Amino acid sequence: MANQTVQQTRSAQAMEQAGRRLAGTLPPGAIVALHGMYGAGKTTFARGLARGLGVTSRWVQSPSFVLAHEFRAHRKGIQHFIHLDLWRLRAVHGEDRQTLTHYFRLPNAIVAVEWAEHIPRSLRKYITHIVDIRMVKGKSRKIITKKLPYANGEEQQQSITKQRLLQEGNL
Numbered sequence: 001m002a003n004q005t006v007q008q009t010r011s012a013q014a015m016e017q018a019g020r021r022l023a024g025t026l027p028p029g030a031i032v033a034l035h036g037m038y039g040a041g042k043t044t045f046a047r048g049l050a051r052g053l054g055v056t057s058r059w060v061q062s063p064s065f066v067l068a069h070e071f072r073a074h075r076k077g078i079q080h081f082i083h084l085d086l087w088r089l090r091a092v093h094g095e096d097r098q099t100l101t102h103y104f105r106l107p108n109a110i111v112a113v114e115w116a117e118h119i120p121r122s123l124r125k126y127i128t129h130i131v132d133i134r135m136v137k138g139k140s141r142k143i144i145t146k147k148l149p150y151a152n153g154e155e156q157q158q159s160i161t162k163q164r165l166l167q168e169g170n171l
């Protein structure tokens with residue numbers, strides 16, 4: 001995958017397909033930040049990711065009342081797909097923050113986060129991919145996908161973490 005791709009979709013099915021395609025490129029440990037307005041298609045895209053990772057269990061719609069849904073995934077090195085929805089959380093503190101950190105550090109999982117703008121600053125270093133869904137007109141959506149530098153598995157993940165910490169002056 002190029003570092004940035006732009007696609008246009010005109011249906012929920014096409015959005016799901018876009019999620020499936022991205023899933024095929026994700027290394028174990030990838031954290032996908034999903035951005036977009038209400039009803040943009042974040043959950044639909046996340047369902048595509050799940051299917052692309054071999055999740056066969058019943059899909060659970062956006063977890064509006066719980067922070068996370070865990071699914072069993074079936075890809076090399078990837079045993080879990082974690083779907084997070086931070087919509088209800090204006091600020092992520094305490095236990096929720098620990099939960100987030102726990103998921104972000106799992107080496108054998110892919111994590112997708114709706115309302116990723118609510119990820120606390122200090123945890124953003126874990127993000128490896130950004131998917132920004134813009135509503136164009138009617139059912140039309142523009143999907144901008146960015147792969148962040150070094151987003152290439154656990155080893156690279158550590159290198160991102162270190163780089164970001166250096167940038168932030170914490171190391």
Ligand SMILES: Nc1ncnc2c1ncn2[C@@H]1O[C@H](COP(=O)(O)OP(=O)(O)OP(=O)(O)O)[C@@H](O)[C@H]1O
Binds near residue numbers: 039
């Ligand atoms: N091109 C499209 N891509 C995705 N969804 C579409 C598209 N066109 C129409 N839809 C419809 O829009 C809705 C998108 O809902 P979805 O739950 O995926 O959005 P969301 O971004 O997760 O919303 P929320 O902010 O409430 O979590 C679905 O009902 C879907 O069928």
Ligand SMILES: [Mg+2]
Binds near residue numbers: 042043044062114
């Ligand atoms: Mg949603």
